Amino acid sequence: MKRDFEAPGRSPVYAREAAVATSHPLATSAALEVLHAGGNAVDAAIAASVVHAVVEPQMTGIGGDCFAIVTEADGRMAGFNGSGGAPKALSQELLAEKGIDELTPTSPHSVTVPGAIRAWETLLKAHGTRDFKTLFKRAIEYAEEGFPVAPRVQQDWRESADRLNTTPATKATYMPGGQVPDVGQIVKFPRLANTLRAIAEGGADAFYTGPVADDIVSTLEGLGGVMTREDLAACHTTAVAPVMRDYRGYTIAELPPNGQGVIALVILGLLERFDMASLDPLGPDRMHLEMEASRIAYAVRDKFVTDPGYMDICHANLISEDYLDQLASMIDPNKKLDDLPGTSLAPQTDTIYLTVVDKDGLSVSFINSIFNPFGSGILAAESGVLLHNRGAVFHAKPGHANSIAGGKRPMHTIIPAMGLKDGAPWLSFGVMGGHYQACGHAHLISNIVDYGMDVQMAIDFPRMFFDMNTHALEAEKLIPQSTLSGLMEKGHEVHRATAAIGGSQAIMIDKANKVLIAGSDPRKDGHAAGY
Incomplete structure (x- = not known):
């Protein structure tokens, strides 16, 4: 996809030495x-x-709190x-x-x-x-x-x-x-x-x-x-080893629990089982698959993800091919799945995410938050x-993966991420927006990989999420009404979001041209720059 220079928006920042977003x-x-x-x-x-x-x-x-991924030029x-x-x-x-x-x-x-x-x-x-x-x-x-x-x-x-x-x-x-x-x-x-x-x-x-x-x-x-x-x-x-999974030839790295990064990989693993590139990126079929994959993945999160010392399952099992096949079989491209377990988590919250790549190729994906x-x-x-x-x-009562205990780390929504291509750094990125972040990571990567968007366009592109309690879909205002109508025909309850959904920053490392390409979300006061 190419930018329409007669429409509101901005180009990504191209830099040779270093970039910040x-x-x-x-x-x-x-x-x-x-x-x-x-x-x-x-x-x-x-x-x-x-x-x-x-x-x-x-x-x-x-x-x-703070989480970060640091990647050397050689992919370490x-x-x-x-x-x-x-x-x-x-x-x-x-x-x-x-x-x-x-x-x-x-x-x-x-x-x-x-x-x-x-x-x-x-x-x-x-x-x-x-x-x-x-x-x-x-x-x-x-x-x-x-x-x-x-x-x-x-x-x-x-x-x-x-x-x-x-x-x-x-x-x-x-x-x-x-x-x-x-x-x-x-x-x-x-x-x-x-x-x-x-x-x-x-x-x-x-x-x-x-x-x-x-x-x-x-x-x-x-x-x-x-x-x-x-x-x-x-x-x-x-110090933790990132958990990784490929998506159509790109390796996406997330931090393991107590963060929800592995859930972004679950969503991508489900979307990979569908021909996303053949769908209108703003159409109801693409949005339906993305929301269904996200709803299923978040149900998995709420069942399993917490402080790893308290988890009943290894996080790697959540992105095994057999388990993803099992989850993907629940998705009907034409109809909303109705029997997902409910959640009792708070609605969307916010934080700050930033990324820097320097002249030596050192990349930092960095997120810091006070939650609400x-x-x-x-x-x-x-x-x-x-x-x-x-x-x-935390849950104050027993019976939940995230039930409170002294010294226990809570499940975290904030998740920095990194993308690799052929083992080398390709994309340092993150998405703000509390619980939305795992869904947002998958949306951003799909925008780039499936639809060929540049980093700024992928960040700008309209978003959807779902209410964490009712599972009604919430759509930003630039998603066409025809898409909302199509989603309703598939059984979804859909509303216009009352505010912009989250935010994002990203820096792409273009090895072939030896340049950095940075973008920052207009939903914030953000700024990408380089030299």
């Missing part, structure tokens, strides 16, 4: 600054992520799981004693140990060339001297205003003058700046021990939480650390 221009600029100064892709990704933690506070922060690949576990003292029995049968998004019990800072430090030690002091420079400047609120950030901020009343400290920090900031208004986070400066000087231990850790623990204790200083001090990042917009809404007032609520995906 993030969801915020200030983060992209910070990454480019590091690259121009001689830093590598990992250095640039950390610099971008810490800027995001300041300028996109509704999406990410140092009080959240390393995965990093920077997610924290539930407090050791938290259990189903304790919650039952407190009369809690559901972990609400603003509950102190929804706050798991934030793993991001430890993950950043681990990444730098393994693959970086710079230190926190160098890489935190721009973020500290924006937190201390202020940054202008971008349009999409302001929209999210406004729509999340209720969450900002969770604690007086949260309201005072994120509702200056009692109101959501306007687009272009300069906002400052001086206490966060002080904490970033302390981490820049003292490393991750300045977050997980000492005054910052004390502030986090005392804040949660004051709300009835049970996180301890020992829980924070024990935080570690796990503004996370738990709980701000540790003295340190300025906004705490995520990843534990809200």
Whole structure:
């Protein structure tokens, strides 16, 4: 497919030396600054992520989790799981004693140990060339001297205003003058700046021990939480081997559980059993197959995927050919499958995803999140650390793969990914949007592989997902009404989505022409750039 230059849109960015794609221009600029100064892709990704933690506070922060895939030019690949576990003292029995049968998004019990800072430090030690002091420079400047609120950030901020009343400290920090900031208004986070400066000087231990850790623990204790200083001090990042599966000649790499990356591979494995390229990419037949494959795959996720120490099945079994054949036999190209098990998970949420490829071919696929917009809404007032609520995906009662247990890592929606061609890096990519991400990975790859779209077109292309409770389909407004009517004829309930579905960044590595091709999602304030 080729771009229509008379229609709204933009071309992908072509660069020879290095490329960056993030969801915020200030983060992209910070990454480019590091690259121009001689830093590598990992250095640039950390610099971008810490800027995001300041300028996109509704999406990410140092009080959240992080996952990354780092790939060398020769295809050697390393995965990093920077997610924290539930407090050791938290259990189903304790919650039952407190009369809690559901972990609400603003509950102190929804706050798991934030793993991001430890993950950043681990990444730098393994693959970086710079230190926190160098890489935190721009973020500290924006937190201390202020940054202008971008349009999409302001929209999210406004729509999340209720969450900002969770604690007086949260309201005072994120509702200056009692109101959501306007687009272009300069906002400052001086206490966060002080904490970033302390981490820049003292490393991750300045977050997980000492005054910052004390502030986090005392804040949660004051709300009835049970996180301890020992829980924070024990935080570690796990090195993991990516799980891989081919899709029509391309190898797609995802991180293993506790993330949902393997579910993207399940969806692709199901779609590969159909002649997707023969279908109209915006037509009802393509969308039906994609949604049916996704609904089945997410039912698999909810049955099996959690902290791998608690899984009843090896994740590799979920992408075995026999199992995929079994799942694919459930798909009728002409009719919706009605007997899928229901779910009880929250609707779509958001995060930040970024990717960097440097002049030496080092590729970083990187994602950082506080889960729901503004996370738990709980701000540790003295340190300025906004705490995520990843534990809200836990079940408070037994009988589920993702039932809560002390020290257990929750099922994670955030998933970086990497594509290989003939064993060499081909596409560093990710999709934002909470639960949508596994479906979004499959949609993006199918757009490129089955329909020949460039990275920007594949990112821009209209999306569908399904309501996690009712399984009604939700369609972005650029999907034709004729497609919605065709889906209804196949038995689907279909609605227009109330907002854009997720976001995305990607960088394609064109070895033949020795160029990088980058794209960033217009659904965000994002920016792709290179040189």
